[in-house]
Amino acid sequence: MAKPLPYAAQVAIFERFRQAEPEPKGELEHLNAYTLLVAVALSAQATDAGVNKATRALFEVADTPEKMLALGEEGLTAHIKSIGLYRNKARNVMALSRILVDEYGGAVPSSRAALESLPGVGRKTANVVLNMWWGHPAQAVDTHIFRVGNRTRIAPGRDVAAVERAIEDNVPAPYQRHAHHWLILHGRYTCVARKPKCPACLIADLCPWPDKTEAKGQP
Missing domain, CATH: 1.10.1670.10 (Helix-hairpin-Helix base-excision DNA repair enzymes (C-terminal))
Structure with missing residues (x-):
């Protein structure tokens, strides 16, 4: 090497x-820490442009984990069908939204370990959120x-x-x-x-x- x-x-x-x-700046469009987390999770094996196209309308109606849970998995799926692996990603977004509401009071945690514990969130996704939202040198x-x-x-x-x-x-x-x-x-x-x-x-x-x-x- x-x-x-x-x-x-x-x-x-x-x-x-x-x-x-x-x-x-990163190219994924977002409104807050939660929408950034969702956008990054959706971007796996997809382009930023494709994710942005799908999430503009989604984030108008679901920009918090509470609103995402209210929208429901089928409602989320309707918004992100153009994104690869959308069914699995929809399940993960709903699951992580439930955890955020139940365990973190609806807030996105600011530690890598906590982020990586969420469904569909790996180290790369955690690092993007830490860097873009909290300014960590991740x-x-x-x-x-x-x-x-x-x-x-x-x-x-x-x-x-x-x-x-x-x-x-x-x-x-x-x-x-x-x-x-x-x-x-x-x-x-x-x-x-x-x-x-x-x-x-x-x-x-x-x-x-x-x-x-x-x-x-x-x-």
Whole structure:
């Protein structure tokens, strides 16, 4: 496994990200901590755009766990049928809503352990909520961050857990808060899986990845 970039290179990269976008935002639309939790849970194996399209009308009628329970599983299902695995996700959303009402007074907990105890909420979902809502320097590693972390050697790792640890261990502290969003947006729009847009890359001269396809003149 490749070694992570040295501290000075990490600073240079993240300072460019910071200057380009000082306050990066996630793309899932939400109104409060609960709707963020639901949106992230629904986004597994789905696009943010697809989730947003489905949840705009949903959150108009169910923006709290109490309202979601009142809507019922069939009512929820009608709103999210365009999202992959919608039946299983609907069951999970109803189950976690019941737990939030019964055990947390309708509030979304702010601890990773409590979040991960909820149906359909894994570590990545918990980390997104912790980062986006409470501002914790939690790193939710998805396929984009996994790819960027390894290509650039910002955070190399054999699996998502290793990449998460590598971000926590190697990204300089001043950039930890927004590292997750900078990396995911970079992977989503520039360092894409196929034909990465290396000539337009903000950090191309700092990136050690040898296969800069477009930079080599390929179409």
